[in-house]
Amino acid sequence: xxxxxxxxxxxxxxxxxxxxxxxxxxxxxxxxxxxxxxxxxxxxxxxxxxxxxxxxxxxxxxxxxxxxxxxxxxxxxxxxxxxxxxxxxxxxxxxxxxxxxxxxxxxxxxxxxxxxxxxxxxxxxxxxxxxxxxxxxxxxxxxxxxxxxxxxxxxxxxxxxxxxxxxxxxxxxxxxxxxxxxxxxxxxxxxxxxxxxxxxxxxxxxxxxxxxxxxxxxxxxxxxxxxxxxxxxxxxxxxxxxxxxxxxxxxxxxxxxxxxxxxxxxxxxxxxxxxxxxxxxxxxxxxxxxxxxxxxxxxxxxxxxxxxxxxxxxxxxxxxxxxxxxxxxxxxxxxxx
Ligand SMILES: NC(=O)C1=CN([C@@H]2O[C@H](COP(=O)(O)OP(=O)(O)OC[C@H]3O[C@@H](n4cnc5c(N)ncnc54)[C@H](O)[C@@H]3O)[C@@H](O)[C@H]2O)C=CC1
Ligand SMILES: O=C(O)CCC(=O)C(=O)O
Ligand SMILES: [Mg+2]
Numbered sequence: 001x002x003x004x005x006x007x008x009x010x011x012x013x014x015x016x017x018x019x020x021x022x023x024x025x026x027x028x029x030x031x032x033x034x035x036x037x038x039x040x041x042x043x044x045x046x047x048x049x050x051x052x053x054x055x056x057x058x059x060x061x062x063x064x065x066x067x068x069x070x071x072x073x074x075x076x077x078x079x080x081x082x083x084x085x086x087x088x089x090x091x092x093x094x095x096x097x098x099x100x101x102x103x104x105x106x107x108x109x110x111x112x113x114x115x116x117x118x119x120x121x122x123x124x125x126x127x128x129x130x131x132x133x134x135x136x137x138x139x140x141x142x143x144x145x146x147x148x149x150x151x152x153x154x155x156x157x158x159x160x161x162x163x164x165x166x167x168x169x170x171x172x173x174x175x176x177x178x179x180x181x182x183x184x185x186x187x188x189x190x191x192x193x194x195x196x197x198x199x200x201x202x203x204x205x206x207x208x209x210x211x212x213x214x215x216x217x218x219x220x221x222x223x224x225x226x227x228x229x230x231x232x233x234x235x236x237x238x239x240x241x242x243x244x245x246x247x248x249x250x251x252x253x254x255x256x257x258x259x260x261x262x263x264x265x266x267x268x269x270x271x272x273x274x275x276x277x278x279x280x281x282x283x284x285x286x287x288x289x290x291x292x293x294x295x296x297x298x299x300x301x302x303x304x305x306x307x308x309x310x311x312x313x314x315x316x317x318x319x320x321x322x323x324x325x326x327x328x329x330x331x332x333x334x335x336x337x
Contacts (some may be wrong), residue, residue, distance in 0.1 A: 001031065002031040002032065002033050002043045002071070003030070003031065003032050003033070003064070003102035003288055004035055004062040004064070004109075005033070005034055005035065005060075005064045005065065005066055005135060005284070006034075006035045006037045006058050006059045006062050006064065006066070007022065007034045007035065007036050007065070007066055008034075008037050008038075008039045008040075008065060008066070008067040008068060008070070009068045009097075010039075010040060010067060010068020010069045010070055010262065011016075011042070011068070011069065011070050011071040011260025011262045012069060012263055012264050012267035013068075013069070013260070013262060013268075014040075014068025014069050014070070015068065015270050016070060016267075016268075016270060016272055016274075017258075017274040017276075017321065018277065020274050020321055020322060020324075021066070021219060021274055021278050021281050021325075022034060022066075022100070023275045023329065024281075024297060024328055024329055024332075025281055025285070025297070027329045027332055028293045028296055028297050028332055029293060030290050030293045035058055035062060035076070036328050037054075037058050037059065037065070037243065038052055038054070038055055039051055039055050039067075039070060039081050039085075040081055040312075041071055041092060043055075045167045046080060047092075048227060050070075050081045051081045051084050051085065051088075051262070054091070054176075055244045056085075056088055058085060059085075059089060059253055059255065060252070063254065063286065064252045064254055064256075064279070064287075064288065065251070065254075065255040065256070066255075066256050066257070066281055066284060067085075067256065067257040068257070068277070069082075069258065069260060069261045069262045069263075070082050070262070071261070071262045071264075073174035075307060076113075076221040077128055077260040079101065080306035081303065082257075083124050085248070086119045086120055086248055087124075087126075087265060087286040088254065088271075089248075089250055089253045089255065090120065090250045090251070090252065090253075090256055091119055091120070091202060091248035091249060091250040091251055091253065091254070092118065092119050092120050092146065092149055092150060092153075092249075093116060093117075093118075093119060093149075093150060093153040093248070093249045093250070094115075094117035094118075094119040094227060094231075094246055094247070094249075095114070095116060095118070095157065095246060095247045095249055095257055095283075096114070096115040096116075096227070096231040096244065097112075097113070097114045097233070097244070097245065098112075098113045098114075098115065098234035098235055098237060098238045098271035099113075099238060100110065100112070100238050100246050101239065101243060101305055102194055102238075102305065102306045103302075103305035103306040103307070103308050103311075103317055104238065104239035104243055104305055104315055105124060105239060105315060105317075106240075107235060107238040108214055108237055108238070109111060110213065110215065110261075111214045111234075111237050111238050112218075113210075113214060113217050113219075113220065113234050113237070114157065114158075114161075114163070115222070115227055115231040115234055116150065116153060116154040116157065116220065116222070116227070116276050117222060117223075117228065117271060118147070118150040118182075118221075118222065118223045118224050118232060119224060119226060119227075119248060120146065120224075121141050121142055121143060121223065121224060122140055122141065122223040122224030122225050123138055123139075123140045123224065123225045124224045124228075124332070125139060125140075125141040127139035127141065127199060133334070134137075137253050139198065140175070140178050141178075141180065142178040142181050142182050143181075143192075143220075144181060144185055147181060147182045147186065148185050148188075148189060149225075150221060151186045151189035151190075151221060151261065153184055153188055153221075153249075154219055154221035155190070155192070155193040155196055155230065155261070156198050157219060158193075158218070158219045159193065160336050161315045163196070163218050163219050164196070164197055165196065165198065165199070165216055165218040165219065166186075166190065166196055166197070166198050166218070166219045166220075166221055167200060167201055167206075167217060167218070167219070167220050167221070168182070168183055168186035168187075168190075168196075168198075168200040168201075168221055169188075169200070169202075169203050169206045169220050169222070169226055169228075169230065170183045170200060170202065170203060170226075171202060171204075171317075172202075173200055173205050174204060178223075179223070182223055182245070183200060184202065186198075186221060187200075197276070201222075203222070203226050203230075206220070210230065210233060210234065210237065211260070214234070214237045215278075228280070230294065231244070231246070232259065232261050232268055235259055237335075239258035239314075239315065240314050240315075241258070241259055241261075241263075241276065241314075242260070242272070242273030242275055242276055242312065242314040242315065243273065243276055243279070243315075244258065244259040244276050244279075245259070245276055245277070245278075245282075245283055246256060246258065246259050246280060247283050247284070247287070251277075254284070254287055255337065256281060256283055256284040256287075258276035258280055258282040259276060263323050265318075266313075268320055270320040270321050271312060271313050271321065272305075272312070273312040273313075273314050273315065273321070273324070274321055274324065275301065276304070277302060278297065278328075279301075280282040282294040282295075282297050282298050285297070292337070295337040296332060296335060296337050297328070298331075298333070298334050298337070299335040300328045300331035300332050300337050303327050303331050303335055304324065304327045304331065305330050309327075310324055311325040
């Protein structure tokens with residue numbers, strides 16, 4: 001049976017990495033009808049709209065999308081399309097694992113963390129206004145319902161993956177009402193999961209502890225901004241943004257993308273590492289009950305990484321994006337799964 005999957009190729013390095021990831025999935029024999037969807041800078045220039053209604057409708061209909069990164073200008077321009085997609089489709093859980101990979105140079109070995117980021121609230125609610133010239137306010141919205149569903153997601157994830165501990169990351173000492181509610185809700189949800197250890201940690205100390213000894217953490221749950229920052233930090237622990245995947249998950253749809261952005265410094269140069277998007281794509285394949293193909297692709301990828309002969313620049317190699325993808329495709333029929 002053929003699956004329908006929306007494909008948002010993205011800005012910057014997006015088209016380069018989505019092209020090769022799609023080629024690898026096709027080469028692995030998964031039957032997918034890719035539905036191209038417009039979004040981002042290209043769509044804004046063409047349609048005057050960075051997130052056309054048609055794109056939202058298509059994702060609502062297929063319930064699945066693979067997405068390249070989309071650019072958001074700092075301090076000006078349209079609202080982040082990434083944030084809008086998450087909000088419009090109620091993709092409330094951003095699942096961002098950071099796991100060491102053999103052959104990938106990194107400051108630590110055997111890191112295996114999961115950042116669970118609340119994806120629809122916090123400072124990303126987009127509620128900003130000028131009070132008087134020179135004074136602006138950004139509203140940080142935390143709700144009990146939003147906190148409960150992300151806490152439950154974190155505990156359910158921990159349970160289903162056989163993980164031992166969930167840590168709530170917060171700043172409830174300063175943000176007494178908003179993070180106070182988030183922490184209090186996580187504390188209550190934890191009581192329903194006596195089989196999973198639970199604790200909490202204030203975000204600044206958590207950042208220091210992650211850098212000093214990431215092995216002390218397991219599953220981390222937090223609101224939107226902290227999750228954005230600590231998931232990039234977690235990427236740094238395992239070799240950088242070129243290797244960390246993510247899934248934006250809701251009850252009605254799921255959008256899979258890398259943790260990284262459009263990498264303007266290397267865009268258009270055939271230099272980007274497609275590993276992060278490829279691992280997001282294998283996460284998607286598992287979600288679609290195509291676990292065999294996902295495992296075959298991962299085995300080929302891990303074999304290329306471990307061999308160390310065809311690595312991209314971020315991993316201290318000199319291979320191009322397309323060389324790296326070809327090396328993975330060449331292994332698809334030989335790897336044991
Ligand atoms: N989900 C999304 O679509 C995201 C979009 N963005 C957007 O991306 C744009 C650029 O953001 P930056 O802060 O520069 O972060 P970035 O993640 O694009 O890049 C940070 C650094 O990591 C490197 N890098 C990222 N991905 C890589 C890959 N696959 N292979 C090799 N190196 C890689 C870049 O070359 C750069 O040096 C901004 O407009 C931002 O809003 C940022 C993060 C996520
Ligand atoms: O929306 C953006 O442009 C940035 C989003 C981001 O950094 C993220 O989702 O991790
Ligand atoms: Mg980010």
